[in-house]
Amino acid sequence: MSTVTPQLDLTPEERAALQARSAAGRAAINAKKKLTSPWASFVAVVLAFLWTVPTFGLLVTSFRPELAIKTSGWWTFFANPETTLDNYKAVLSTEGSSGLGAYFVNSFVIVIPAVIIPICLAILAAYAFAWIDFRGRNALFVAVFALQIVPIQVTLIPLLTLYVDAGLAGTFWTIWLSHSIFALPLAIFILHNFMKEIPKELIEAARMDGAGHVKILFRVLLPLMKPAIAAFGIFQFLWVWNDLLVALTFAGGGTAVAPITVGLANLSGTRDTAWHLLSAGSFVAIIVPVVVFIALQRYFVRGLLAGGLKG
Amino acid sequence: MATVTFDKATRIYPGTERPAVDALDLAVEDGEFLVLVGPSGCGKSTSLRMLAGLEDVNAGRILIGDRDVTDVQPKDRDIAMVFQNYALYPHMTVADNMGFALKIAGKPKAEIRSRVEEAAKILDLTEYLDRKPKALSGGQRQRVAMGRAIVRQPQVFLMDEPLSNLDAKLRVQTRTQIASLQRRLGVTTVYVTHDQTEALTMGDRIAVLKDGLLQQVGTPRDMYDTPANVFVAGFIGSPAMNLGTFSLAEGYAQLGSTKISVPRTAVTALGADDNAKITIGFRPESLDVVPAGTPDSIPVLVNIVEELGSDAFVYGELTGELGSKGLLHSGAGEDQVIVRVDPRKVPAKGETIHVTIRTGEQHLFHAGSGLRIDA
Numbered sequence: 001m002s003t004v005t006p007q008l009d010l011t012p013e014e015r016a017a018l019q020a021r022s023a024a025g026r027a028a029i030n031a032k033k034k035l036t037s038p039w040a041s042f043v044a045v046v047l048a049f050l051w052t053v054p055t056f057g058l059l060v061t062s063f064r065p066e067l068a069i070k071t072s073g074w075w076t077f078f079a080n081p082e083t084t085l086d087n088y089k090a091v092l093s094t095e096g097s098s099g100l101g102a103y104f105v106n107s108f109v110i111v112i113p114a115v116i117i118p119i120c121l122a123i124l125a126a127y128a129f130a131w132i133d134f135r136g137r138n139a140l141f142v143a144v145f146a147l148q149i150v151p152i153q154v155t156l157i158p159l160l161t162l163y164v165d166a167g168l169a170g171t172f173w174t175i176w177l178s179h180s181i182f183a184l185p186l187a188i189f190i191l192h193n194f195m196k197e198i199p200k201e202l203i204e205a206a207r208m209d210g211a212g213h214v215k216i217l218f219r220v221l222l223p224l225m226k227p228a229i230a231a232f233g234i235f236q237f238l239w240v241w242n243d244l245l246v247a248l249t250f251a252g253g254g255t256a257v258a259p260i261t262v263g264l265a266n267l268s269g270t271r272d273t274a275w276h277l278l279s280a281g282s283f284v285a286i287i288v289p290v291v292v293f294i295a296l297q298r299y300f301v302r303g304l305l306a307g308g309l310k311g
Numbered sequence: 312m313a314t315v316t317f318d319k320a321t322r323i324y325p326g327t328e329r330p331a332v333d334a335l336d337l338a339v340e341d342g343e344f345l346v347l348v349g350p351s352g353c354g355k356s357t358s359l360r361m362l363a364g365l366e367d368v369n370a371g372r373i374l375i376g377d378r379d380v381t382d383v384q385p386k387d388r389d390i391a392m393v394f395q396n397y398a399l400y401p402h403m404t405v406a407d408n409m410g411f412a413l414k415i416a417g418k419p420k421a422e423i424r425s426r427v428e429e430a431a432k433i434l435d436l437t438e439y440l441d442r443k444p445k446a447l448s449g450g451q452r453q454r455v456a457m458g459r460a461i462v463r464q465p466q467v468f469l470m471d472e473p474l475s476n477l478d479a480k481l482r483v484q485t486r487t488q489i490a491s492l493q494r495r496l497g498v499t500t501v502y503v504t505h506d507q508t509e510a511l512t513m514g515d516r517i518a519v520l521k522d523g524l525l526q527q528v529g530t531p532r533d534m535y536d537t538p539a540n541v542f543v544a545g546f547i548g549s550p551a552m553n554l555g556t557f558s559l560a561e562g563y564a565q566l567g568s569t570k571i572s573v574p575r576t577a578v579t580a581l582g583a584d585d586n587a588k589i590t591i592g593f594r595p596e597s598l599d600v601v602p603a604g605t606p607d608s609i610p611v612l613v614n615i616v617e618e619l620g621s622d623a624f625v626y627g628e629l630t631g632e633l634g635s636k637g638l639l640h641s642g643a644g645e646d647q648v649i650v651r652v653d654p655r656k657v658p659a660k661g662e663t664i665h666v667t668i669r670t671g672e673q674h675l676f677h678a679g680s681g682l683r684i685d686a
Binding site: 199201202204205206207208209210211215219220223224 | 390
């Protein structure tokens with residue numbers, strides 16, 4: 001079988017380049033037209049500025065000495081620049097009551113299982129809902145997603161009672177289990193919908209090739225689901241990392257299992273407001289989600305399915 | 312290699328009354344290339360999927376060789392399927408795509424590699440083995456899908472419209488390549504298409520389906536020369552056959568003042584439900600252009616002339632006393648007639664030509680049941 005020769009006297013590369021140029025060119029012109037309204041640009045710049053100022057102020061504050069923070073606003077920093085790393089040192093130390101170091105470690109201990117457990121369970125459940133035909137499948141799927149309606153606050157006390165009865169109170173298990181429970185309905189829904197998007201011919205082809213459910217899931221579907229898993233993973237990571245309510249309820253105020261959000265909350269209220277520690281602590285807490293997001297965002301690339309089907 | 316037998320195989324989709332495939336009886340010989348053809352929704356794909364094991368069989372049996380595979384899992388049927396959209400695994404290289412089934416079966420790496428390379432050589436894919444499907448053209452992807460089937464050395468190939476995503480020129484090219492590859496490998500093949508040209512050109516035999524019912528099975532020549540009923544007559548052949556239902560009087564079909572003689576045996580074969588009417592079909596090439604005034608000629612007003620170089624087809628309608636009575640229909644529509652004319656002497660648009668049906672080249676059908684009358 002031989003390939004077809006192009007009708008025009010152009011190499012395939014040239015033709016592809018031509019097409020790409022014209023398509024991209026047209027899209028660029030359209031986008032430019034829509035975006036070059038001077039008023040729209042002006043409003044966008046103003047909004048961006050307003051939104052960034054408080055965060056920027058926090059950043060500046062975190063580098064100022066404690067006394068300067070308590071006596072003058074952060075904007076005076078530009079007239080009287082005076083920087084120190086003491087705040088960060090205090091925040092990152094694991095000793096003393098002001099150190100957030102232990103909380104920081106706890107946050108990692110909490111967040112990693114709390115992301116992995118729901119993803120693993122949701123992948124299996126989503127596969128069953130998407131590709132295994134069983135009685136009452138649709139009703140059960142609706143029921144699972146309907147759990148999303150139940151407000152977290154309603155579940156806190158009953159859950160805590162259960163944990164205490166089971167002897168889990170005060171351990172990381174309470175937080176891992178709670179986050180997994182709260183995440184599962186949405187995780188199953190998102191992963192199920194993504195799995196349904198994968199053409200059924202691909203699963204049928206794998207079945208004809210002799211693959212059972214396990215091999216279909218791990219060899220064919222999982223590699224194609226990286227974007228969905230990454231998307232949900234980031235989502236769940238941010239939610240768990242930034243969570244205060246669940247952690248505060250199940251871990252209590254003690255440092256043993258409490259995450260950094262609880263530590264920050266303590267700084268801002270329980271004994272005076274330690275502005276110099278709060279600002280530095282916030283930035284320590286922010287840096288991790290930012291790194292995770294940047295590391296995983298490449299999985300958001302579209303078109304992972306490209307090429308498998310049709311011409 | 313093996314035969315394939317459908318024994319009254321029936322598929323009723325849940326929630327529907329009418330079977331998608333109704334008691335299909337079909338025997339495919341060892342090494343044969345059988346084409347299932349029919350309009351969309353006729354049950355041809357469902358039949359293939361039943362054979363593949365992707366669709367339940369509600370009644371009847373399906374056999375591959377002597378083995379009853381009705382309730383056997385797809386992977387245990389020793390068959391390979393080429394899908395319409397190819398269904399290549401996007402995250403695997405061409406070589407991995409083709410070797411996936413062998414890998415699952417736990418074959419040693421060296422054997423997988425050698426079988427994949429062998430298939431790649433047959434299909435001219437050797438230089439693409441390390442590419443991902445998205446870096447291939449449509450035709451190459453189609454060949455990878457074929458390769459995935461070949462590598463497994465199955466007893467039966469199943470192909471579900473494998474050419475419908477290719478452009479017209481490549482389709483014609485690939486058509487002959489698949490047919491010759493099948494002859495060379497000698498593997499029993501069941502091929503589904505909606506394109507009757509593909510069916511005629513590729514199949515050893517053709518099975519025409521309509522509404523889940525098998526209409527006729529036969530060689531391409533059989534289908535063309537002796538269609539079993541009105542549906543097959545209208546479906547096979549391009550351009551389509553002209554068909555008309557006429558009243559019979561004194562052994563002649565009456566088309567206005569034009570009389571078409573009908574053999575005595577055919578007249579006697581007509582039953583009560585035919586209501587003294589007969590359906591006559593004549594292919595565009597069975598019509599002769601004759602001078603005006605020839606007895607029993609049919610006047611045709613020329614609407615469009617299609618010139619194909621080797622042939623020319625006139626798409627016209629009946630005029631004069633015969634016009635707009637719904638007497639005739641063809642592939643072009645109600646009251647339309649298609650006539651093949653000498654490509655060197657094409658009539659102009661708006662002209663009226665006169666045609667007669669060449670003796671012995673008409674097809675006769677019962678007006679009631681639509682079945683062929685053998686005369």
